Amino acid sequence: MQVNHKQYRAVWWDNGVIKYVDQRLIPYRFEVAEARTLSDVVDAIITMGVRGAPTIGVMAAYGLALATSNGGNPAAAYKTLAETRPTAVNLKVGLDRVMGGNAANILENARRFDDSEVAAAEAVGENGNQLISPNARILTHCNTGWLAAQDWGTAAAVIFKAHHAGKKPFVFVSETRPRLQGSRLPAWEMTNEGVDHVVIPDASSAFLMSRSEIDIVIAGADRIAANGDTANKIGTYSHALAAKAHGVPFYIAAPKSTIDLGTPTGADIEIEERDESEVLSVRGVDENGVLRTVRVASLTSGARNPAFDVTPADLIAGIITESGVVKPTVEAMHAHLM
Amino acid sequence: MQVNHKQYRAVWWDNGVIKYVDQRLIPYRFEVAEARTLSDVVDAIITMGVRGAPTIGVMAAYGLALATSNGGNPAAAYKTLAETRPTAVNLKVGLDRVMGGNAANILENARRFDDSEVAAAEAVGENGNQLISPNARILTHCNTGWLAAQDWGTAAAVIFKAHHAGKKPFVFVSETRPRLQGSRLPAWEMTNEGVDHVVIPDASSAFLMSRSEIDIVIAGADRIAANGDTANKIGTYSHALAAKAHGVPFYIAAPKSTIDLGTPTGADIEIEERDESEVLSVRGVDENGVLRTVRVASLTSGARNPAFDVTPADLIAGIITESGVVKPTVEAMHAHLM
Numbered sequence: 001m002q003v004n005h006k007q008y009r010a011v012w013w014d015n016g017v018i019k020y021v022d023q024r025l026i027p028y029r030f031e032v033a034e035a036r037t038l039s040d041v042v043d044a045i046i047t048m049g050v051r052g053a054p055t056i057g058v059m060a061a062y063g064l065a066l067a068t069s070n071g072g073n074p075a076a077a078y079k080t081l082a083e084t085r086p087t088a089v090n091l092k093v094g095l096d097r098v099m100g101g102n103a104a105n106i107l108e109n110a111r112r113f114d115d116s117e118v119a120a121a122e123a124v125g126e127n128g129n130q131l132i133s134p135n136a137r138i139l140t141h142c143n144t145g146w147l148a149a150q151d152w153g154t155a156a157a158v159i160f161k162a163h164h165a166g167k168k169p170f171v172f173v174s175e176t177r178p179r180l181q182g183s184r185l186p187a188w189e190m191t192n193e194g195v196d197h198v199v200i201p202d203a204s205s206a207f208l209m210s211r212s213e214i215d216i217v218i219a220g221a222d223r224i225a226a227n228g229d230t231a232n233k234i235g236t237y238s239h240a241l242a243a244k245a246h247g248v249p250f251y252i253a254a255p256k257s258t259i260d261l262g263t264p265t266g267a268d269i270e271i272e273e274r275d276e277s278e279v280l281s282v283r284g285v286d287e288n289g290v291l292r293t294v295r296v297a298s299l300t301s302g303a304r305n306p307a308f309d310v311t312p313a314d315l316i317a318g319i320i321t322e323s324g325v326v327k328p329t330v331e332a333m334h335a336h337l338m
Numbered sequence: 339m340q341v342n343h344k345q346y347r348a349v350w351w352d353n354g355v356i357k358y359v360d361q362r363l364i365p366y367r368f369e370v371a372e373a374r375t376l377s378d379v380v381d382a383i384i385t386m387g388v389r390g391a392p393t394i395g396v397m398a399a400y401g402l403a404l405a406t407s408n409g410g411n412p413a414a415a416y417k418t419l420a421e422t423r424p425t426a427v428n429l430k431v432g433l434d435r436v437m438g439g440n441a442a443n444i445l446e447n448a449r450r451f452d453d454s455e456v457a458a459a460e461a462v463g464e465n466g467n468q469l470i471s472p473n474a475r476i477l478t479h480c481n482t483g484w485l486a487a488q489d490w491g492t493a494a495a496v497i498f499k500a501h502h503a504g505k506k507p508f509v510f511v512s513e514t515r516p517r518l519q520g521s522r523l524p525a526w527e528m529t530n531e532g533v534d535h536v537v538i539p540d541a542s543s544a545f546l547m548s549r550s551e552i553d554i555v556i557a558g559a560d561r562i563a564a565n566g567d568t569a570n571k572i573g574t575y576s577h578a579l580a581a582k583a584h585g586v587p588f589y590i591a592a593p594k595s596t597i598d599l600g601t602p603t604g605a606d607i608e609i610e611e612r613d614e615s616e617v618l619s620v621r622g623v624d625e626n627g628v629l630r631t632v633r634v635a636s637l638t639s640g641a642r643n644p645a646f647d648v649t650p651a652d653l654i655a656g657i658i659t660e661s662g663v664v665k666p667t668v669e670a671m672h673a674h675l676m
Contacts, residue, residue: 027636172642175617175635177515177539183618183635191638199617199641201515203540203573207609207647210575235541237548241579271545279513279537280521282620284632292632294622297513297521298365300529303537304510309545 001146001160003030003192009118010055010147011062013111016069018062020044023051023147027188028285038067038077045084045091051181052148053222054117054255057090061098061110068103086270087231087308089223089260114150120255121152123322128158128218128253131318131325134167137215139205141174142233143181144220144253145189154220155253156186158320163195171197172214174205176233178278178305202235206242217243218320219311221254228313228328229266237309244315252311252328253320259333266310279303339484339498341368341530347456348393348485349400351449354407356400358382361389361485365526366623376405376415383422383429389519390486391560392455392593395428399436399448406441424608425569425646427561427598452488458593459490461660466496466556466591469656469663472505475553477543479512480571481519482558482591483527492558493591494524496658501533509535510552512543514571516616516643540573544580555581556658557649559592566651566666567604575647582653590649590666591658594675604648617641 001008003021011020018041022033033049035041041063044050050059060081067077078095085091098109132138138159142148145156152160162169171190176182183199190197200208208214217239223231230236230252243250263269280297297303313328326336339346341359349358356379360371371387373379379401382388388397398419405415416433423429436447470476476497480486483494490498500507509528514520521537528535538546546552555577561569568574568590581588601607618635635641651666664674 173639175515177513177541180634183639183641185636187636187639191636197639198614199635199639201540201572201617201643203515203576204642204644204647206576206579207572207644208642210648234539234545238541238544238576238580241544241583242576245579276536279539282622282632282634284620284634286630286632292624292630294620294624294630294632296518296620296622297537298523298525298529301511301521301525301535301537303521304542304546305539306542306545309542310548 001151009150011050011059011150013062018066020050020059021147022049023185024049027184028291035066037070038063038072038080041066042080042084052143053088053090053258054121054149055147056085056088057094057257058114058117058150060091061094061113064095064098065103065107065110068106074099074106085272087222087272090257093257117255118151120322121149121157124154124253124255124320125152125157125161127324128320129161129165131251132158132162132167132169136167137170137213139172139174139214139217139239140186141182141219141236141239142176143185145186147185147189148220155218156189158218158253159195160193163193169195171195172208173197173199174202174235174239175199176235177202205239209242209246209248214248217248217250218253221252221258222308223263223269224254224259224319225263225265225269226261226333227265227330228316228319228333230311230316231266231269231308232311234306234309237311240311240315249317250315251318251320252316256321256323256337259337266312269310272307274305274307276303276305279305339489347488349388349397349488351400356404358388358397359485360387361523362387365522366629373404375408376401376410376418379404380418380422390481391426391428391596392459392487393485394423394426395432395595396452396455396488398429399432399451402433402436403441403445403448406444412437412444423610425560425610428595431595455593456489458660459487459492459495462492462591462593462658463490463495463499465662466658467499467503469589470496470500470505470507474505475508475551477510477512477552477555477577478524479520479557479574479577480514481523483524485523485527486558493556494527496556496591497533498531501531507533509533510546511535511537512540512573512577513537514573515540543577547580547584547586552586555586555588556591559590559596560646561601561607562590562592562597562657563601563603563607564599564671565603565668566654566657566671568649568654569604569607569646570649572644572647575649578649578653587655588653589656589658590654594659594661597671597675604650607648610645612643612645614641614643617643
């Protein structure tokens with residue numbers, strides 16, 4: 001996608017260095033950051049310099065290439081990278097695709113994985129676009145645009161494709177507490193692309209559906225179990241329950257690398273709990289454009305911060321991948337991956 | 339309730355001046371503000387210096403007394419005050435209870451209304467406490483403590499009574515975007531009272547219920563229609579849908595003054611839309627304790643900000659009032675109010 005008339009991916013390899021759009025600074029500043037060591041890569045993933053399951057997968061793949069080209073042991077680097085975020089499966093997929101051979105092989109594999117993820121993201125967008133009616137009012141959640149998926153996106157790729165097809169979608173961007181990825185990232189991307197949208201508090205989606213203001217929900221995924229149960233950013237499941245109650249179709253959009261046949265059901269997905277400070281404090285820019293963290297909660301209270309939830313397959317109308325739209329059942333998904 | 343070993347109500351009359359705990363500064367600073375004119379009262383209500391339907395009702399009642407004792411026309415003051423917040427019914431109930439007679443009568447009526455609201459809040463707490471098991475894990479939403487209801491509270495009154503009864507409740511305080519009333523006000527009150535609690539993002543309740551971490555939900559109400567449909571702070575309906583999906587009982591706690599037989603159903607309740615800036619920016623204290631507003635959303639995006647939603651009666655196990663627990667049906671509620 002374009003930023004200031006220049007084409008970018010979320011993460012790229014540049015002469016022995018990994019570069020990435022620093023997602024901690026979006027939407028306030030557009031800066032390219034560098035990872036020169038394995039520890040830089042781990043730090044970028046853990047502190048959310050890079051976010052979004054497919055982008056994390058590509059970052060990990062290049063991270064393995066970086067570590068081995070710096071003389072590191074590939075197996076040790078694999079282990080370190082695999083442990084950065086427990087819920088996203090693309091991370092392990094990315095690492096598995098690039099392991100093996102010497103440093104040059106690993107880099108070549110990482111480049112191939114990167115390109116295949118971008119092609120998948122674009123195809124996800126095209127396949128999802130078939131489901132979108134003109135003037136559709138679409139709810140999406142969290143970071144599902146090109147920053148999340150190297151290019152195009154997952155759920156937002158569908159929106160971008162519908163927009164480019166002249167369907168004039170209107171998007172409700174769920175802000176996605178606690179880190180507010182929705183109001184920061186896809187909202188910024190949609191402004192850049194000229195997509196009409198508003199930010200909403202996460203828990204207002206049920207009300208908006210009760211007033212018939214939302215036609216379709218499209219969310220991304222961090223891991224899809226073999227039976228179609230889907231882990232995605234916390235709040236996704238609430239949107240799905242609201243959609244069910246109001247007969248609004250709820251879709252997941254994700255590359256096939258997100259489907260994990262090794263995880264039988266949603267109950268088998270480990271849910272990462274992140275630090276309570278993400279709930280108790282918020283980061284933003286003050287009136288002078290200075291980035292500040294402010295405490296919003298009572299000073300003596302603690303918080304719980306589960307980063308993901310699991311939407312059961314029976315709430316999902318279909319899963320949009322680069323190969324089409326598949327029903328979330330064991331049989332259909334098996335066939336879809338063949 | 340006590341603050342620094344002194345007993346407070348949320349709003350009180352003091353020698354021709356209305357004083358109130360400034361809820362815009364809680365939990366960072368405890369300050370008593372004054373309203374000396376009708377326009378001060380209107381400003382305190384609109385800018386959320388006072389919040390919570392029952393507290394707003396008492397503020398409006400004293401506001402009418404203030405305006406008339408300052409020589410204002412009671413009917414004009416009534417109209418001005420009634421228009422400050424369209425959703426909360428207690429505001430009109432408070433005004434109706436105190437209208438009539440001269441300034442002294444109106445003040446006397448306002449004092450009587452104040453005392454009756456406090457007695458009702460305490461009785462709500464006692465009646466709700468009958469529903470609480472030892473060690474219950476309770477979800478609550480928004481501002482439902484003593485600041486919201488002059489004293490004791492609505493939903494939080496139940497929690498305070500259970501706590502004083504030695505039941506050791508554990509409370510999940512839903513933060514309540516966009517204004518974060520949950521993480522600021524009841525969380526602060528629970529710290530003061532020694533009630534064990536954590537703050538959670540609003541849209542994490544469904545996930546926590548799916549992991550069997552929540553036993554009961556108790557929310558307040560801004561207006562209860564004749565059929566039991568209940569308007570409350572945005573996000574309440576999402577909690578109710580999640581509770582339904584997981585078999586968790588969902589209760590409303592509110593004084594009878596919140597029940598509006600003149601509103602047939604939830605569809606007849608006007609839902610206030612507030613300024614988009616509440617969603618796009620957040621207020622908190624920086625590391626030096628300075629209150630600051632920071633922009634959290636993409637700088638060029640707008641927002642929708644419906645302040646309330648409507649939970650249909652069929653999702654509500656019962657409505658806890660000062661007279662007991664009533665089923666949310668036209669017949670039962672009619673009988674309950676007789």
